Amino acid sequence: MIVQLGKASLAWTRADLEAKLEGHARVLIDVGTGDGRFVYRQAGAHPDTYCIGVDPAGERMREVSWRAGRKPSRGGRPNALFVVASVQALPEELTGLxxxxxxxxxxxxxxxxxxxxxxxxxxxxxxxxxxxxxxxxxxxxxxxxxxxxxxxxxxxxxxxxxxxxxxxxxxxxxxxxxxxxxxxxxxxxxxxxxxxxxxxxxxxxxxxxxxxxxx
Missing domain, CATH: 3.40.50.150 (Vaccinia Virus protein VP39)
Incomplete structure (x- = not known):
């Protein structure tokens, strides 16, 4: 699946994702996340939940994904992820999460x-x-x-x-x-x-x- 991190688009496997999920009690997926700010806020409010935003327009998620990728002391959200995909082609890597x-x-x-x-x-x-x-x-x-x-x-x-x-x-x-x-x-x-x-x-x-x- 394709993950947005600032201006970069990265390919992740299910194993990559599962490594990030370790230590989190719950997973939230927001489909049609738009600019991703809802996911960013949820990740900040619920550090035990891994929050994933999904939207076909990766460029709309650039700013918030960059913020999420910073150090936690500077507003980073290590429990937030932004995936580029449409509802018609949802990544298999997200199945059952x-x-x-x-x-x-x-x-x-x-x-x-x-x-x-x-x-x-x-x-x-x-x-x-x-x-x-x-x-x-x-x-x-x-x-x-x-x-x-x-x-x-x-x-x-x-x-x-x-x-x-x-x-x-x-x-x-x-x-x-x-x-x-x-x-x-x-x-x-x-x-x-x-x-x-x-x-x-x-x-x-x-x-x-x-x-x-x-x-």
């Missing part, structure tokens, strides 16, 4: 795949998570509430009924049991740069979807 898989305000093809839903993407995400692990997705509900706009994007009405009738069986078939789906008002469970941008405007609503990896 995640105790927690996060998707924070996904957009474009990833958002569509989560809510239409698309089985190949759900199955690829499931392969990242160990049995009993959790999926936590924050979705920009306001996009779906604007029906003319959502229709142009080919997105469904994201209602509780859609979650039950369309998402629950599809997620279950992929190995995820949906545990909760709720609208969150006010402060988010955690902040990301993109999420802050989306929710600054008044009236923005967020759907929190959680699921457990089964099987």
């Amino acid at each position: 995640a105790h927690t898989l996060t998707l924070n305000f996904p957009w474009a093809s990833l958002l569509s795949a989560l809510v239409l839903p698309e089985a190949p993407v759900l199955e690829a995400l499931r392969r990242l998570v160990r049995p009993g692990g959790e999926l936590i997705a924050l979705l920009n509900q306001s996009v779906f509430d604007d029906r003319p706009y959502a229709a142009r994007l080919g997105l469904p009405e994201l209602t509780d009924a859609w979650v039950e009738d369309a998402l629950r069986p599809a997620y279950s078939a992929a190995g995820f049991e949906i545990r909760a789906s709720e609208i969150v008002d006010g402060d988010m469970p955690h902040q990301t740069s993109w999420g802050q941008h989306l929710t600054l405007a008044s009236g923005r609503r967020t759907r929190l979807l959680t699921a457990e990896a089964i099987g």
